[in-house]
Amino acid sequence: MTSEKINLIGIPIGKLNTRKLPTVKEVLSLFFYYHTVLCLKINESARKTALMVRECWEKQQISTTGFQNTVNKILGTYKKWQLLQCNRKRTKSQAQNKKEMMFEEKLRKLFNIAGKTGLKRLNGEKIQISGYEMSENPQEFPDNNTLQQISEEHGEMMELDKEQFKLSARELNGLRQICIFIVSIYIKAWFTSPSSAPNNDLNLMQQLILYRKINSSVSQGAIKKMEKHLWYLSDKLAVMSLFDDSVPINVKKKND
Known part of the structure:
Protein backbone atom coordinates (compact mmCIF):
# COMPACT_ATOMS: atom_id res chain seq x y z
CA MET A 1 0.00 0.00 0.00
CA THR A 2 1.36 3.44 -0.94
CA SER A 3 1.82 6.11 1.68
CA GLU A 4 -0.81 8.83 1.78
CA LYS A 5 -0.34 12.21 3.39
CA ILE A 6 -1.81 12.37 6.89
CA ASN A 7 -3.44 15.62 7.99
CA LEU A 8 -1.09 17.65 10.24
CA ILE A 9 1.48 14.83 10.12
CA GLY A 10 2.53 14.45 6.49
CA ILE A 11 3.84 11.30 4.79
CA PRO A 12 4.31 8.42 7.28
CA ILE A 13 7.90 7.32 7.87
CA GLY A 14 9.00 3.71 8.22
CA LYS A 15 11.74 4.25 10.80
CA LEU A 16 13.24 6.76 13.21
CA ASN A 17 16.73 8.20 13.24
CA THR A 18 18.11 6.44 16.31
CA ARG A 19 21.02 8.88 16.57
CA LYS A 20 18.72 11.50 18.04
CA LEU A 21 15.59 11.61 20.17
CA PRO A 22 12.36 11.87 18.17
CA THR A 23 9.78 14.63 18.19
CA VAL A 24 6.08 14.01 18.72
CA LYS A 25 5.51 14.43 14.98
CA GLU A 26 8.12 11.83 14.10
CA VAL A 27 6.62 9.35 16.55
CA LEU A 28 3.10 9.86 15.17
CA SER A 29 4.45 9.59 11.64
CA LEU A 30 5.95 6.20 12.47
CA PHE A 31 2.72 5.15 14.18
CA PHE A 32 0.73 5.98 11.04
CA TYR A 33 3.20 4.00 8.95
CA TYR A 34 2.37 0.88 10.94
CA HIS A 35 -1.34 1.67 11.10
CA THR A 36 -2.19 3.02 7.63
CA VAL A 37 0.59 1.63 5.42
CA LEU A 38 1.11 -1.79 7.00
CA CYS A 39 -2.55 -1.92 8.12
CA LEU A 40 -1.79 -3.02 11.66
CA LYS A 41 -4.30 -2.52 14.45
CA ILE A 42 -4.02 0.60 16.58
CA ASN A 43 -2.66 -1.10 19.71
CA GLU A 44 -0.15 -3.16 17.74
CA SER A 45 0.99 -0.06 15.86
CA ALA A 46 1.48 1.77 19.15
CA ARG A 47 3.51 -1.09 20.61
CA LYS A 48 5.80 -1.36 17.58
CA THR A 49 6.26 2.40 17.57
CA ALA A 50 7.05 2.35 21.29
CA LEU A 51 9.79 -0.24 20.74
CA MET A 52 11.56 1.98 18.22
CA VAL A 53 11.09 5.13 20.33
CA ARG A 54 12.63 3.42 23.33
CA GLU A 55 15.52 2.23 21.18
CA CYS A 56 16.33 5.88 20.42
CA TRP A 57 16.41 6.73 24.13
CA GLU A 58 18.39 3.62 25.03
CA LYS A 59 21.07 4.47 22.47
CA GLN A 60 21.48 7.81 24.22
CA GLN A 61 21.71 5.90 27.53
CA ILE A 62 18.87 7.86 29.09
CA SER A 63 16.63 6.13 31.62
CA THR A 64 12.95 6.08 30.71
CA THR A 65 9.56 5.27 32.16
CA GLY A 66 8.03 1.84 31.59
CA PHE A 67 7.17 0.36 28.18
CA GLN A 68 3.41 0.56 28.82
CA ASN A 69 3.75 4.25 29.64
CA THR A 70 5.32 4.80 26.23
CA VAL A 71 2.50 2.89 24.52
CA ASN A 72 -0.15 4.84 26.45
CA LYS A 73 1.49 8.15 25.58
CA ILE A 74 1.46 7.27 21.88
CA LEU A 75 -2.20 6.24 22.07
CA GLY A 76 -3.05 9.42 23.99
CA THR A 77 -1.39 11.60 21.35
CA TYR A 78 -3.18 9.68 18.59
CA LYS A 79 -6.54 10.25 20.31
CA LYS A 80 -5.84 13.99 20.44
CA TRP A 81 -5.13 13.89 16.71
CA GLN A 82 -8.39 11.99 16.14
CA LEU A 83 -10.42 14.63 17.96
CA LEU A 84 -9.11 17.29 15.60
CA GLN A 85 -10.26 15.28 12.58
CA CYS A 86 -13.94 15.31 13.62
CA ASN A 87 -14.58 18.84 12.32
CA ARG A 88 -11.91 18.86 9.58
CA LYS A 89 -14.35 18.82 6.65
CA ARG A 90 -16.57 21.51 8.11
CA THR A 91 -15.93 25.23 7.92
CA LYS A 92 -13.21 25.76 10.49
CA SER A 93 -14.09 27.99 13.41
CA GLN A 94 -11.62 30.18 15.23
CA ALA A 95 -11.58 27.70 18.09
CA GLN A 96 -10.80 24.80 15.72
CA ASN A 97 -7.95 26.73 14.12
CA LYS A 98 -6.53 27.51 17.54
CA LYS A 99 -6.68 23.84 18.55
CA GLU A 100 -4.85 22.80 15.40
CA MET A 101 -2.17 25.44 15.94
CA MET A 102 -1.64 24.23 19.51
CA PHE A 103 -1.42 20.63 18.31
CA GLU A 104 1.09 21.56 15.59
CA GLU A 105 3.17 23.31 18.24
CA LYS A 106 3.09 20.15 20.34
CA LEU A 107 4.18 18.10 17.32
CA ARG A 108 7.48 20.01 17.21
CA LYS A 109 8.31 19.14 20.79
CA LEU A 110 10.37 16.27 22.11
CA PHE A 111 8.45 13.04 22.65
CA ASN A 112 9.60 12.85 26.23
CA ILE A 113 9.60 9.46 27.99
CA ALA A 114 12.47 10.25 30.35
CA GLY A 115 12.43 8.95 33.89
CA LYS A 116 12.93 11.23 36.89
CA THR A 117 16.71 11.28 36.47
CA GLY A 118 16.79 10.46 32.79
CA LEU A 119 18.00 13.84 31.57
CA LYS A 120 20.81 14.21 34.10
CA ARG A 121 24.06 13.62 32.27
CA LEU A 122 27.35 12.52 33.83
CA ASN A 123 31.01 12.77 32.82
CA GLY A 124 30.40 15.61 30.37
CA GLU A 125 28.67 13.36 27.84
CA LYS A 126 26.69 14.93 25.01
CA ILE A 127 23.47 13.69 23.53
CA GLN A 128 21.27 14.89 20.70
CA ILE A 129 17.67 15.82 21.31
CA SER A 130 15.68 16.29 18.11
CA GLY A 131 18.86 17.30 16.28
CA TYR A 132 20.08 19.66 19.00
CA GLU A 133 23.17 18.97 21.08
CA MET A 134 22.66 19.11 24.82
CA SER A 135 25.57 19.07 27.28
CA GLU A 136 25.51 18.10 30.96
CA ASN A 137 24.18 21.60 31.69
CA PRO A 138 21.43 21.84 29.05
CA GLN A 139 20.29 25.35 28.17
CA GLU A 140 17.30 24.55 26.03
CA PHE A 141 15.17 22.03 24.23
CA PRO A 142 13.90 22.68 20.71
CA ASP A 143 11.66 25.73 20.54
CA ASN A 144 13.22 27.10 23.74
CA ASN A 145 11.19 24.61 25.74
CA THR A 146 12.87 23.69 29.03
CA LEU A 147 11.43 22.72 32.38
CA GLN A 148 7.88 23.52 31.28
CA GLN A 149 7.97 20.80 28.65
CA ILE A 150 9.30 18.22 31.10
CA SER A 151 6.58 19.18 33.56
CA GLU A 152 3.85 18.94 30.91
CA GLU A 153 5.09 15.61 29.58
CA HIS A 154 5.38 14.05 33.04
CA GLY A 155 1.93 15.41 33.89
CA GLU A 156 0.50 13.62 30.88
CA MET A 157 2.28 10.39 31.81
CA MET A 158 0.96 10.61 35.36
CA GLU A 159 -2.56 11.05 33.99
CA LEU A 160 -2.09 7.96 31.82
CA ASP A 161 -0.72 6.03 34.79
CA LYS A 162 -3.79 6.91 36.83
CA GLU A 163 -6.08 5.48 34.18
CA GLN A 164 -4.30 2.11 34.32
CA PHE A 165 -5.30 1.44 37.91
CA LYS A 166 -8.79 0.29 38.79
CA LEU A 167 -9.16 1.06 42.48
CA SER A 168 -11.87 -0.36 44.69
Whole structure:
Protein backbone atom coordinates (compact mmCIF):
# COMPACT_ATOMS: atom_id res chain seq x y z
CA MET A 1 0.00 0.00 0.00
CA THR A 2 1.36 3.44 -0.94
CA SER A 3 1.82 6.11 1.68
CA GLU A 4 -0.81 8.83 1.78
CA LYS A 5 -0.34 12.21 3.39
CA ILE A 6 -1.81 12.37 6.89
CA ASN A 7 -3.44 15.62 7.99
CA LEU A 8 -1.09 17.65 10.24
CA ILE A 9 1.48 14.83 10.12
CA GLY A 10 2.53 14.45 6.49
CA ILE A 11 3.84 11.30 4.79
CA PRO A 12 4.31 8.42 7.28
CA ILE A 13 7.90 7.32 7.87
CA GLY A 14 9.00 3.71 8.22
CA LYS A 15 11.74 4.25 10.80
CA LEU A 16 13.24 6.76 13.21
CA ASN A 17 16.73 8.20 13.24
CA THR A 18 18.11 6.44 16.31
CA ARG A 19 21.02 8.88 16.57
CA LYS A 20 18.72 11.50 18.04
CA LEU A 21 15.59 11.61 20.17
CA PRO A 22 12.36 11.87 18.17
CA THR A 23 9.78 14.63 18.19
CA VAL A 24 6.08 14.01 18.72
CA LYS A 25 5.51 14.43 14.98
CA GLU A 26 8.12 11.83 14.10
CA VAL A 27 6.62 9.35 16.55
CA LEU A 28 3.10 9.86 15.17
CA SER A 29 4.45 9.59 11.64
CA LEU A 30 5.95 6.20 12.47
CA PHE A 31 2.72 5.15 14.18
CA PHE A 32 0.73 5.98 11.04
CA TYR A 33 3.20 4.00 8.95
CA TYR A 34 2.37 0.88 10.94
CA HIS A 35 -1.34 1.67 11.10
CA THR A 36 -2.19 3.02 7.63
CA VAL A 37 0.59 1.63 5.42
CA LEU A 38 1.11 -1.79 7.00
CA CYS A 39 -2.55 -1.92 8.12
CA LEU A 40 -1.79 -3.02 11.66
CA LYS A 41 -4.30 -2.52 14.45
CA ILE A 42 -4.02 0.60 16.58
CA ASN A 43 -2.66 -1.10 19.71
CA GLU A 44 -0.15 -3.16 17.74
CA SER A 45 0.99 -0.06 15.86
CA ALA A 46 1.48 1.77 19.15
CA ARG A 47 3.51 -1.09 20.61
CA LYS A 48 5.80 -1.36 17.58
CA THR A 49 6.26 2.40 17.57
CA ALA A 50 7.05 2.35 21.29
CA LEU A 51 9.79 -0.24 20.74
CA MET A 52 11.56 1.98 18.22
CA VAL A 53 11.09 5.13 20.33
CA ARG A 54 12.63 3.42 23.33
CA GLU A 55 15.52 2.23 21.18
CA CYS A 56 16.33 5.88 20.42
CA TRP A 57 16.41 6.73 24.13
CA GLU A 58 18.39 3.62 25.03
CA LYS A 59 21.07 4.47 22.47
CA GLN A 60 21.48 7.81 24.22
CA GLN A 61 21.71 5.90 27.53
CA ILE A 62 18.87 7.86 29.09
CA SER A 63 16.63 6.13 31.62
CA THR A 64 12.95 6.08 30.71
CA THR A 65 9.56 5.27 32.16
CA GLY A 66 8.03 1.84 31.59
CA PHE A 67 7.17 0.36 28.18
CA GLN A 68 3.41 0.56 28.82
CA ASN A 69 3.75 4.25 29.64
CA THR A 70 5.32 4.80 26.23
CA VAL A 71 2.50 2.89 24.52
CA ASN A 72 -0.15 4.84 26.45
CA LYS A 73 1.49 8.15 25.58
CA ILE A 74 1.46 7.27 21.88
CA LEU A 75 -2.20 6.24 22.07
CA GLY A 76 -3.05 9.42 23.99
CA THR A 77 -1.39 11.60 21.35
CA TYR A 78 -3.18 9.68 18.59
CA LYS A 79 -6.54 10.25 20.31
CA LYS A 80 -5.84 13.99 20.44
CA TRP A 81 -5.13 13.89 16.71
CA GLN A 82 -8.39 11.99 16.14
CA LEU A 83 -10.42 14.63 17.96
CA LEU A 84 -9.11 17.29 15.60
CA GLN A 85 -10.26 15.28 12.58
CA CYS A 86 -13.94 15.31 13.62
CA ASN A 87 -14.58 18.84 12.32
CA ARG A 88 -11.91 18.86 9.58
CA LYS A 89 -14.35 18.82 6.65
CA ARG A 90 -16.57 21.51 8.11
CA THR A 91 -15.93 25.23 7.92
CA LYS A 92 -13.21 25.76 10.49
CA SER A 93 -14.09 27.99 13.41
CA GLN A 94 -11.62 30.18 15.23
CA ALA A 95 -11.58 27.70 18.09
CA GLN A 96 -10.80 24.80 15.72
CA ASN A 97 -7.95 26.73 14.12
CA LYS A 98 -6.53 27.51 17.54
CA LYS A 99 -6.68 23.84 18.55
CA GLU A 100 -4.85 22.80 15.40
CA MET A 101 -2.17 25.44 15.94
CA MET A 102 -1.64 24.23 19.51
CA PHE A 103 -1.42 20.63 18.31
CA GLU A 104 1.09 21.56 15.59
CA GLU A 105 3.17 23.31 18.24
CA LYS A 106 3.09 20.15 20.34
CA LEU A 107 4.18 18.10 17.32
CA ARG A 108 7.48 20.01 17.21
CA LYS A 109 8.31 19.14 20.79
CA LEU A 110 10.37 16.27 22.11
CA PHE A 111 8.45 13.04 22.65
CA ASN A 112 9.60 12.85 26.23
CA ILE A 113 9.60 9.46 27.99
CA ALA A 114 12.47 10.25 30.35
CA GLY A 115 12.43 8.95 33.89
CA LYS A 116 12.93 11.23 36.89
CA THR A 117 16.71 11.28 36.47
CA GLY A 118 16.79 10.46 32.79
CA LEU A 119 18.00 13.84 31.57
CA LYS A 120 20.81 14.21 34.10
CA ARG A 121 24.06 13.62 32.27
CA LEU A 122 27.35 12.52 33.83
CA ASN A 123 31.01 12.77 32.82
CA GLY A 124 30.40 15.61 30.37
CA GLU A 125 28.67 13.36 27.84
CA LYS A 126 26.69 14.93 25.01
CA ILE A 127 23.47 13.69 23.53
CA GLN A 128 21.27 14.89 20.70
CA ILE A 129 17.67 15.82 21.31
CA SER A 130 15.68 16.29 18.11
CA GLY A 131 18.86 17.30 16.28
CA TYR A 132 20.08 19.66 19.00
CA GLU A 133 23.17 18.97 21.08
CA MET A 134 22.66 19.11 24.82
CA SER A 135 25.57 19.07 27.28
CA GLU A 136 25.51 18.10 30.96
CA ASN A 137 24.18 21.60 31.69
CA PRO A 138 21.43 21.84 29.05
CA GLN A 139 20.29 25.35 28.17
CA GLU A 140 17.30 24.55 26.03
CA PHE A 141 15.17 22.03 24.23
CA PRO A 142 13.90 22.68 20.71
CA ASP A 143 11.66 25.73 20.54
CA ASN A 144 13.22 27.10 23.74
CA ASN A 145 11.19 24.61 25.74
CA THR A 146 12.87 23.69 29.03
CA LEU A 147 11.43 22.72 32.38
CA GLN A 148 7.88 23.52 31.28
CA GLN A 149 7.97 20.80 28.65
CA ILE A 150 9.30 18.22 31.10
CA SER A 151 6.58 19.18 33.56
CA GLU A 152 3.85 18.94 30.91
CA GLU A 153 5.09 15.61 29.58
CA HIS A 154 5.38 14.05 33.04
CA GLY A 155 1.93 15.41 33.89
CA GLU A 156 0.50 13.62 30.88
CA MET A 157 2.28 10.39 31.81
CA MET A 158 0.96 10.61 35.36
CA GLU A 159 -2.56 11.05 33.99
CA LEU A 160 -2.09 7.96 31.82
CA ASP A 161 -0.72 6.03 34.79
CA LYS A 162 -3.79 6.91 36.83
CA GLU A 163 -6.08 5.48 34.18
CA GLN A 164 -4.30 2.11 34.32
CA PHE A 165 -5.30 1.44 37.91
CA LYS A 166 -8.79 0.29 38.79
CA LEU A 167 -9.16 1.06 42.48
CA SER A 168 -11.87 -0.36 44.69
CA ALA A 169 -14.06 1.89 46.82
CA ARG A 170 -12.07 0.81 49.88
CA GLU A 171 -8.74 1.69 48.23
CA LEU A 172 -10.03 5.08 47.10
CA ASN A 173 -11.27 5.84 50.60
CA GLY A 174 -7.91 4.77 52.04
CA LEU A 175 -6.04 7.13 49.72
CA ARG A 176 -8.47 9.91 50.62
CA GLN A 177 -7.90 9.37 54.35
CA ILE A 178 -4.12 9.42 53.88
CA CYS A 179 -4.34 12.71 51.97
CA ILE A 180 -6.55 14.26 54.67
CA PHE A 181 -4.09 13.16 57.35
CA ILE A 182 -1.07 14.53 55.48
CA VAL A 183 -2.65 17.91 54.76
CA SER A 184 -4.21 18.45 58.18
CA ILE A 185 -1.51 17.00 60.46
CA TYR A 186 1.70 15.71 58.94
CA ILE A 187 2.89 18.23 56.37
CA LYS A 188 3.74 20.95 58.91
CA ALA A 189 5.81 18.56 61.02
CA TRP A 190 7.61 17.23 57.94
CA PHE A 191 8.81 20.63 56.75
CA THR A 192 9.84 21.94 60.16
CA SER A 193 13.48 22.82 60.79
CA PRO A 194 15.51 20.59 63.16
CA SER A 195 15.68 23.21 65.92
CA SER A 196 11.88 23.12 66.16
CA ALA A 197 11.68 19.33 66.17
CA PRO A 198 11.34 18.68 69.94
CA ASN A 199 8.48 21.12 70.48
CA ASN A 200 6.82 20.27 67.18
CA ASP A 201 7.05 16.53 67.80
CA LEU A 202 5.37 17.02 71.16
CA ASN A 203 2.60 19.02 69.48
CA LEU A 204 2.37 16.41 66.73
CA MET A 205 1.84 13.63 69.28
CA GLN A 206 -0.93 15.68 70.89
CA GLN A 207 -2.55 16.22 67.48
CA LEU A 208 -2.29 12.53 66.66
CA ILE A 209 -4.13 11.67 69.86
CA LEU A 210 -6.85 14.20 69.05
CA TYR A 211 -7.05 12.83 65.50
CA ARG A 212 -8.77 9.72 66.93
CA LYS A 213 -12.01 11.66 66.71
CA ILE A 214 -11.56 11.89 62.92
CA ASN A 215 -10.02 8.51 62.12
CA SER A 216 -9.10 6.15 64.93
CA SER A 217 -7.15 3.62 62.84
CA VAL A 218 -5.00 6.29 61.17
CA SER A 219 -4.38 7.90 64.55
CA GLN A 220 -3.25 4.65 66.18
CA GLY A 221 -1.01 3.70 63.25
CA ALA A 222 0.64 7.13 63.17
CA ILE A 223 1.21 7.14 66.95
CA LYS A 224 2.95 3.75 66.80
CA LYS A 225 5.21 5.01 64.04
CA MET A 226 5.88 8.27 65.85
CA GLU A 227 6.91 6.46 69.03
CA LYS A 228 9.77 4.83 67.12
CA HIS A 229 11.11 8.22 66.02
CA LEU A 230 11.36 9.82 69.46
CA TRP A 231 14.63 8.10 70.35
CA TYR A 232 16.57 11.37 69.91
CA LEU A 233 14.65 13.14 72.69
CA SER A 234 17.02 13.10 75.66
CA ASP A 235 18.21 15.48 78.36
CA LYS A 236 21.22 16.46 76.26
CA LEU A 237 19.30 17.08 73.06
CA ALA A 238 16.52 18.98 74.81
CA VAL A 239 18.76 22.04 74.54
CA MET A 240 17.76 22.22 70.86
CA SER A 241 14.48 23.77 71.98
CA LEU A 242 16.40 26.84 73.22
CA PHE A 243 16.86 27.82 69.57
CA ASP A 244 13.19 27.38 68.74
CA ASP A 245 11.37 30.72 68.44
CA SER A 246 8.01 29.01 68.94
CA VAL A 247 8.93 28.03 72.52
CA PRO A 248 8.04 30.86 74.97
CA ILE A 249 10.89 32.53 76.88
CA ASN A 250 9.45 31.58 80.27
CA VAL A 251 9.43 27.90 79.27
CA LYS A 252 13.07 28.12 78.16
CA LYS A 253 14.00 29.67 81.52
CA LYS A 254 12.27 26.83 83.35
CA ASN A 255 14.36 24.37 81.36
CA ASP A 256 17.48 26.20 82.49
